Amino acid sequence: MGRSGLVARREEAVLSTPAEFRRWWEERRGARRMRVTEVGLHALERWHVDPVTGNLGHTSGRFFTVEGLGVRVAGASRHAHPVINQPEIGVLGLLVRDIDGVPHCLVQAKEEPGNIDGPQLSPTVQATRSNHTRVHGGRRPPHLEHFVGPGRGEVLVDVLQSEQGGWFWRKRNRNMVVRVPGPVPVDDNFRWLPLPLLHALLRVDNLVNMDTRTVLACMPLPVGRGDRESAADDPLTRSFHPDAPARHTTADLLSWFTEAKTWCDWSARLIPLAEVPGWSITGGRLVDDRRRDFAVLGLRVEAGGREITGWDQPLLRPPGPGSAVLVIRPIEGVTHVLVQARPEYGLLDTVEMAPSHQWLPGADRSLIGDPFTVTIPGLGHGEPPGGPVRHDVVLSEEGGRFHEALTRYRIVEVGEDFPLDLPPAFRWATAAQLTGLLRHGHYLNVEARTLLACLRALVIAPPAG
Amino acid sequence: MGRSGLVARREEAVLSTPAEFRRWWEERRGARRMRVTEVGLHALERWHVDPVTGNLGHTSGRFFTVEGLGVRVAGASRHAHPVINQPEIGVLGLLVRDIDGVPHCLVQAKEEPGNIDGPQLSPTVQATRSNHTRVHGGRRPPHLEHFVGPGRGEVLVDVLQSEQGGWFWRKRNRNMVVRVPGPVPVDDNFRWLPLPLLHALLRVDNLVNMDTRTVLACMPLPVGRGDRESAADDPLTRSFHPDAPARHTTADLLSWFTEAKTWCDWSARLIPLAEVPGWSITGGRLVDDRRRDFAVLGLRVEAGGREITGWDQPLLRPPGPGSAVLVIRPIEGVTHVLVQARPEYGLLDTVEMAPSHQWLPGADRSLIGDPFTVTIPGLGHGEPPGGPVRHDVVLSEEGGRFHEALTRYRIVEVGEDFPLDLPPAFRWATAAQLTGLLRHGHYLNVEARTLLACLRALVIAPPAG
Numbered sequence: 001m002g003r004s005g006l007v008a009r010r011e012e013a014v015l016s017t018p019a020e021f022r023r024w025w026e027e028r029r030g031a032r033r034m035r036v037t038e039v040g041l042h043a044l045e046r047w048h049v050d051p052v053t054g055n056l057g058h059t060s061g062r063f064f065t066v067e068g069l070g071v072r073v074a075g076a077s078r079h080a081h082p083v084i085n086q087p088e089i090g091v092l093g094l095l096v097r098d099i100d101g102v103p104h105c106l107v108q109a110k111e112e113p114g115n116i117d118g119p120q121l122s123p124t125v126q127a128t129r130s131n132h133t134r135v136h137g138g139r140r141p142p143h144l145e146h147f148v149g150p151g152r153g154e155v156l157v158d159v160l161q162s163e164q165g166g167w168f169w170r171k172r173n174r175n176m177v178v179r180v181p182g183p184v185p186v187d188d189n190f191r192w193l194p195l196p197l198l199h200a201l202l203r204v205d206n207l208v209n210m211d212t213r214t215v216l217a218c219m220p221l222p223v224g225r226g227d228r229e230s231a232a233d234d235p236l237t238r239s240f241h242p243d244a245p246a247r248h249t250t251a252d253l254l255s256w257f258t259e260a261k262t263w264c265d266w267s268a269r270l271i272p273l274a275e276v277p278g279w280s281i282t283g284g285r286l287v288d289d290r291r292r293d294f295a296v297l298g299l300r301v302e303a304g305g306r307e308i309t310g311w312d313q314p315l316l317r318p319p320g321p322g323s324a325v326l327v328i329r330p331i332e333g334v335t336h337v338l339v340q341a342r343p344e345y346g347l348l349d350t351v352e353m354a355p356s357h358q359w360l361p362g363a364d365r366s367l368i369g370d371p372f373t374v375t376i377p378g379l380g381h382g383e384p385p386g387g388p389v390r391h392d393v394v395l396s397e398e399g400g401r402f403h404e405a406l407t408r409y410r411i412v413e414v415g416e417d418f419p420l421d422l423p424p425a426f427r428w429a430t431a432a433q434l435t436g437l438l439r440h441g442h443y444l445n446v447e448a449r450t451l452l453a454c455l456r457a458l459v460i461a462p463p464a465g
Numbered sequence: 466m467g468r469s470g471l472v473a474r475r476e477e478a479v480l481s482t483p484a485e486f487r488r489w490w491e492e493r494r495g496a497r498r499m500r501v502t503e504v505g506l507h508a509l510e511r512w513h514v515d516p517v518t519g520n521l522g523h524t525s526g527r528f529f530t531v532e533g534l535g536v537r538v539a540g541a542s543r544h545a546h547p548v549i550n551q552p553e554i555g556v557l558g559l560l561v562r563d564i565d566g567v568p569h570c571l572v573q574a575k576e577e578p579g580n581i582d583g584p585q586l587s588p589t590v591q592a593t594r595s596n597h598t599r600v601h602g603g604r605r606p607p608h609l610e611h612f613v614g615p616g617r618g619e620v621l622v623d624v625l626q627s628e629q630g631g632w633f634w635r636k637r638n639r640n641m642v643v644r645v646p647g648p649v650p651v652d653d654n655f656r657w658l659p660l661p662l663l664h665a666l667l668r669v670d671n672l673v674n675m676d677t678r679t680v681l682a683c684m685p686l687p688v689g690r691g692d693r694e695s696a697a698d699d700p701l702t703r704s705f706h707p708d709a710p711a712r713h714t715t716a717d718l719l720s721w722f723t724e725a726k727t728w729c730d731w732s733a734r735l736i737p738l739a740e741v742p743g744w745s746i747t748g749g750r751l752v753d754d755r756r757r758d759f760a761v762l763g764l765r766v767e768a769g770g771r772e773i774t775g776w777d778q779p780l781l782r783p784p785g786p787g788s789a790v791l792v793i794r795p796i797e798g799v800t801h802v803l804v805q806a807r808p809e810y811g812l813l814d815t816v817e818m819a820p821s822h823q824w825l826p827g828a829d830r831s832l833i834g835d836p837f838t839v840t841i842p843g844l845g846h847g848e849p850p851g852g853p854v855r856h857d858v859v860l861s862e863e864g865g866r867f868h869e870a871l872t873r874y875r876i877v878e879v880g881e882d883f884p885l886d887l888p889p890a891f892r893w894a895t896a897a898q899l900t901g902l903l904r905h906g907h908y909l910n911v912e913a914r915t916l917l918a919c920l921r922a923l924v925i926a927p928p929a930g
Contacts (some may be wrong), residue, residue: 057540060539061539061540061541062539062540065540074525074526074527075522075526075527075530076526087732089726089727129727148724155716155717155720156716158716158719158720158723158724159719159723160723160726160814174723174724174727251620251621251623251904252620254623254624254904254905255620255623258623258624258625258639259613259623259639261554261625262554262594262639267552269734269735270734270735348813348814349625349813349814349906349907439716439719440719440905441814441907442814442906442907
C-alpha cells in the first residue's frame, strides 16, 4: 500500500467532533456480534471444579481461577469469601498521537461479555498475557507491537495499577500510554479521538470502559492539560499544575499513607474455595447462603468479531450498583481532592487511596476497624454533601470479568464551610499530587483513578453551559 | 531535671570522632548481657507446631510464623520451601538532628539473638508492632514517641521497604527518619553520631546492622550529601545530584522495571508447612532432606538489657554467607550503578531492583527463567569484574530473625571498556535516581539498599588515603 493509502486511512480514522463520533458509534452498535447465555458453572466447557480444593479453573491452567480469600486476625480465621485470582499481568495500552497540536487517542469499540449495553470504548490494546501468548488459539491482538515490541514509540506511561480489591486477588494490569509520530493502519473498530472529546465522553453512561479510564488517569499532565491554557487562573486547572500550593507536602502525604497501612490488624491469603464457609454452587451459580454478596455465573459467549468465535467463562455479578463520590473543595485558590486511605482484602499492598466515599454492595468489611471506619458526617451513608454536583455518571467495571457491574461516579464541590481537619483516614491532595503518584503503583485504587479522569474532564472538556 | 542537666547529657551523648566511638563501643561490648542456647524447635516455650498445617507459631498468634511458600506455574505446584511470615509492620526509625551544621543520627547498641559477635549499631527505634502493643509484656521501646506520636518532629522519610524475599513472606518494615530540633534524654545504649562517621562505620565487619543500613539508604539527598560540597566535580558525587544527566530517563527506568515484572510466569502463595515436600523437623531443626538450604533453629534467649529478661524463638540459619556486588562505572562524567531486575518468591511485588550480582547460598531459583537468567560475562558466578574494589565488607542480616546470616558486600568500579549495552534484566542508573525511587516501596531490595548506603559512604566519608 502506498503512502497516499495510509493518508486516506488516517483521514477516515480520525473523529474530530461529537457528531462524527456518534455516527461511527451507531455503526459499531449495529455491528454487535456477541451473544451471551448463562449455562451454569458445571456446564462450562474447558472449566472445572477441582475435586480437592473446590477451586474453579480453566483446563489450561491459564486465564484465572475462582478461589477463596481468607482473612486472619492474630493467626485466627475470621472471614472468607470467593475471589478471582488472575496472577498474569495484562496490557492496557493507549496509543496517542498529535494531530494539529491536539493529542488524539486510538480507541477501540469493544464488546465484552459482561457489558450491560453493547460495546464500550476500550484502549487501543486490552490484552491478557494469555492473549499475547495465544493460549486460547486466537490471533494476536492488533497494535500490541506498539507496546511490547522493540522499536515501539515514546513510552509516556508504563505502570502496574490495581483493580477491584473486593473481587480480585491482587490483580494488576500494565497501564501504558505510547506516543507514535504518525498514522497507523486501523480497521473499523478503531478510531482516533481528540483527548478532550474522549474526556467529554466520560459523561455518557456505560460508554468509556474501565480500562480506558484507568489509563487516562495515569497520563502525565502536559499531555492531559490539552489546549485550555487560557483558564489557568481557575482553581481546578491550577490543581493539575505540579507547582500548585498544596495543603500537605507530598512527603507528608506519603507519611500519612504509610502510617495508614500499619493500622491494619488483619492479613489476607488465598485459601481453597471449598474452605469458604457459607458459599456453594447452587443452581449453577456460586452464591452465599443469604444471597447478599456477589454471585459467580457460568456463561457461554458466541462472538464473531473477537479473537475466536466462542468460549465459556465465569463472570462475577455484584448484587447491585456501587457508588463512588469525590468531594472537591478550593483551598487557598487551588482545588483539592478529598481522598481516604481504604483497605481492601484483595489489594496487593492492603491499602490504597480511594474516593472520598466508596460503597460496594454486599461486601463484608466488618474486620476493617478504626481509624478507617471513622467517617465524615454526611459522607458515611453514600449521599454526598449538598454542594454542586459537577459530574454524575454510571459507568461499568471490567466487562471481561464482571457481569453488569455498575458504579455511580459523582464529583461534588463543597464550599469553605466544609471542614478542613478531618478524621485520620482522610486527606486533601491536589490533582497534580495524585497524578504524580500514579507514576507508581499501589497508590490510587481503580475507582479513584476513574474519578481523577472525570475531574480532568472538567478542565480539558468543560460541559457546555 | 533542669536545662543544664539536659545540656550535660547532650554533650555526653554526642560522639564526634572514631576514637570517641571506639571507647563507647568497647564499653557496650563489655556490657553484653544476652546468652543464646539452642534448645530445639519442640522445646520452645510458647511456640507450637499446628497439628493440621504443621506451621510453627507463637501461642499469642503474634510475632511471626514459619509456614510454607509454594510456587506455581500455570496452576501447577512446582516448588516449595519454608518461609517466615510476619504480616505486622514494624518501625525502623532514625532520629536526626543538626549539631554545628552537621546532621547527627541517634544510634543504639543493640544485641540480637542471631548476631555473630555481640551488639551492633541499630537505628534509634527498631520495634515490631507486637513491641508497641506490648504483646510480650515488656516495656514500650524508648524514643518510639518521636516516630508514631502526635507532635513528633519533621518527618523526612516514611516508607515501607521490603526485606529478604528468599526467606520472608512479603515482609516490610516502616523506614523512618525524623528530624528533632535539639537534644533528647538518652541512656548509655544511645549515642549521636555524625552522619559521615556513621557511614564510615559501614566499612567495619558486622557493625552497622541491616535496619540502620536500609534507613540510611532512604535518607533524602540534601541531608545525606553532608559537608562535601567541595568535591562536586567528582563523578560519584555528581551521581547523587538529582539533576545529573542519566543514561536512561526515570520514565524509561520505570518502564523497564514494569516490563520485568511481566516476565514472571510463576506465582507464589502461602501453603501449610506440612505440604512442603522434602522438609521436616529433624533433631530439633527444620531442615531439607539434603541439608542444602537454610535451617530453622529453636533458640532460648536470656537477656538483661532488653524489653524482658528471656524468651524463646525460632531463627533461620543460612547454610553459608551470601554475596552482593555493585558494579559502578562513570558514564559521561557521572557514575552509574548497575542494577538488575531480580524476582524473589517472597517479595510482595515479585521483582525488585537488586545489586549487579546477588547470590544466596542454598536457594532454589530454578523457576526463574529467561530473561532474568541471562547474566553478564564475568558477573555470573559471584566474582566481580577486575576493576578496583571500592568497598568490601561482611555485614549481618537482621539478627532478630536470622542466625549468623552474613553477606559480603562489594562495590567494584569498572572502566569504559565495560559494556554499556547489557542483557534485558540489567540497567544503569544514577545514585540520585535510585534514591528518588526509595521515596516509594517495592523498588530496591534490601541488599541494594545496603550497597547504596555504602556508595554514599564513598562520597560523604571517603576512606583515608
